[in-house]
Amino acid sequence: MSHVFPRHSRKTPPKVSHGDGPFLFDQSGKAYFDGSGGAAVSCLGHSDPAVIQAIKDQIDAVAFAHTGFFTSEPAETLSEALVKAAPGNLDRVYLVSGGSEAMESALKLARQYAIEKGEPARRHIIARRQSYHGNTLGALATGGNMWRREPFAPMLMDTHHIAPCYAYRGQQDGETEFDYGQRVANELETKIAELGAENVLAFVAEPVVGATSGAVPPVEGYFKRIREICDTHGVLLILDEVMCGMGRTGSLFAYEQEGITPDICAVAKGLGAGYQPIGAMLCTAEIFDTIRDGSGFFQHGHTYNGHPTAAAAALAVLNRLTTDGVAQNVAPMGAKLRTALKDRFGQHAHIGDIRGRGLFIGLEMVADRETKTPFDPALQLHAKVKAAAFDAGLICYPMGGTVDGKQGNHILLAPPFIMEDAHISLIVDALDAALTESLP
Numbered sequence: 001m002s003h004v005f006p007r008h009s010r011k012t013p014p015k016v017s018h019g020d021g022p023f024l025f026d027q028s029g030k031a032y033f034d035g036s037g038g039a040a041v042s043c044l045g046h047s048d049p050a051v052i053q054a055i056k057d058q059i060d061a062v063a064f065a066h067t068g069f070f071t072s073e074p075a076e077t078l079s080e081a082l083v084k085a086a087p088g089n090l091d092r093v094y095l096v097s098g099g100s101e102a103m104e105s106a107l108k109l110a111r112q113y114a115i116e117k118g119e120p121a122r123r124h125i126i127a128r129r130q131s132y133h134g135n136t137l138g139a140l141a142t143g144g145n146m147w148r149r150e151p152f153a154p155m156l157m158d159t160h161h162i163a164p165c166y167a168y169r170g171q172q173d174g175e176t177e178f179d180y181g182q183r184v185a186n187e188l189e190t191k192i193a194e195l196g197a198e199n200v201l202a203f204v205a206e207p208v209v210g211a212t213s214g215a216v217p218p219v220e221g222y223f224k225r226i227r228e229i230c231d232t233h234g235v236l237l238i239l240d241e242v243m244c245g246m247g248r249t250g251s252l253f254a255y256e257q258e259g260i261t262p263d264i265c266a267v268a269k270g271l272g273a274g275y276q277p278i279g280a281m282l283c284t285a286e287i288f289d290t291i292r293d294g295s296g297f298f299q300h301g302h303t304y305n306g307h308p309t310a311a312a313a314a315l316a317v318l319n320r321l322t323t324d325g326v327a328q329n330v331a332p333m334g335a336k337l338r339t340a341l342k343d344r345f346g347q348h349a350h351i352g353d354i355r356g357r358g359l360f361i362g363l364e365m366v367a368d369r370e371t372k373t374p375f376d377p378a379l380q381l382h383a384k385v386k387a388a389a390f391d392a393g394l395i396c397y398p399m400g401g402t403v404d405g406k407q408g409n410h411i412l413l414a415p416p417f418i419m420e421d422a423h424i425s426l427i428v429d430a431l432d433a434a435l436t437e438s439l440p
Contacts, residue, residue: 019046088261100134214362
């Protein structure tokens with residue numbers, strides 16, 4: 001009998017045996033193509049020799065040293081490399097153990113910055129409906145996914161939410177994509193005016209929305225308008241790149257494609273590529289200097305901040321993505337995969353939208369293409385597709401609640417950057433079989 005507390009107590013997953021490139025194998029020897037990288041994590045697959053060697057070398061030197069006493073060479077070098085690679089003026093890196101910690105750190109830093117800047121009234125966080133920013137209480141409160149929030153609502157801090165930039169669902173007849181983006185971006189200014197600009201701390205968003213809506217990219221000009229509004233009112237812009245960052249959308253930082261720079265940015269998942277748990281919060285020099293020249297102490301921290309072994313792994317991952325050029329494969333391979341998906345499913349009766357950037361792709365399932373009517377949530381279609389695809393040897397990431405936290409279903413694909421042309425047909429064929437088996 002197992003004593004593991006699983007994600008679902010009525011389902012027993014197979015035991016993983018080993019990984020080889022983009023494949024995972026269970027103990028029976030069955031192969032599964034990791035078409036979602038777990039949860040957009042395993043960008044280098046499961047057997048990268050350079051990353052594995054970096055971990056071994058670091059453990060031989062020192063596995064762990066608490067940041068209350070030491071810094072380490074891997075943490076210093078990784079931070080320098082991230083700042084060098086980040087477009088704009090991000091200047092300091094706070095290393096943590098995952099995405100939720102990175103976002104929690106970002107929220108707390110924003111608040112302390114406001115206090116030390118002499119603006120203690122700034123307390124309101126604004127995010128978007130149907131967003132997800134992590135599962136710690138602060139990050140969960142910031143997220144706008146009702147299904148995730150509802151059980152814990154009495155424990156969550158007050159936050160505010162505006163419309164997402166979700167053109168497939170929100171763009172009106174006769175409205176251009178650009179005009180749609182400006183309209184929903186301007187909801188931020190309306191909300192700031194409602195709360196009082198002097199009371200608003202930060203706006204939080206994913207550049208490309210991940211798990212909750214399925215690889216939804218912004219329309220052109222949306223984030224430039226968001227940045228303009230934040231600058232006008234002294235509101236910090238916090239970008240959550242935990243899922244969409246580190247090359248996943250075709251550039252190392254997803255925000256680069258929007259022509260803007262955040263004040264604070266969170267990355268994780270692809271930063272460690274699954275080889276070690278790690279995340280990072282990056283902030284501008286102005287934010288850091290305000291703390292340094294004020295109290296001098298960020299009133300926050302976790303035991304595994306700046307973990308040397310995790311940092312060594314992430315540095316090796318970053319070198320593989322940049323110096324070795326692995327991330328350059330993302331845009332061309334993503335274009336090929338999207339083309340194959342559109343060829344197979346573009347006119348499918350129950351696929352309403354195929355979207356995304358790079359190797360971050362979503363397929364939205366609908367009961368009716370013309371009306372975009374979602375399936376009855378009671379069908380649990382996403383769970384059926386996930387199980388059927390898994391049986392067919394494909395790991396993918398279907399989710400429910402796409403539209404409003406209850407209605408809607410999508411499939412998220414986030415395969416390893418090392419995938420090859422031959423894997424495209426594997427993905428498409430397995431998805432086809434899963435949809436055929438699962439659709440009512």
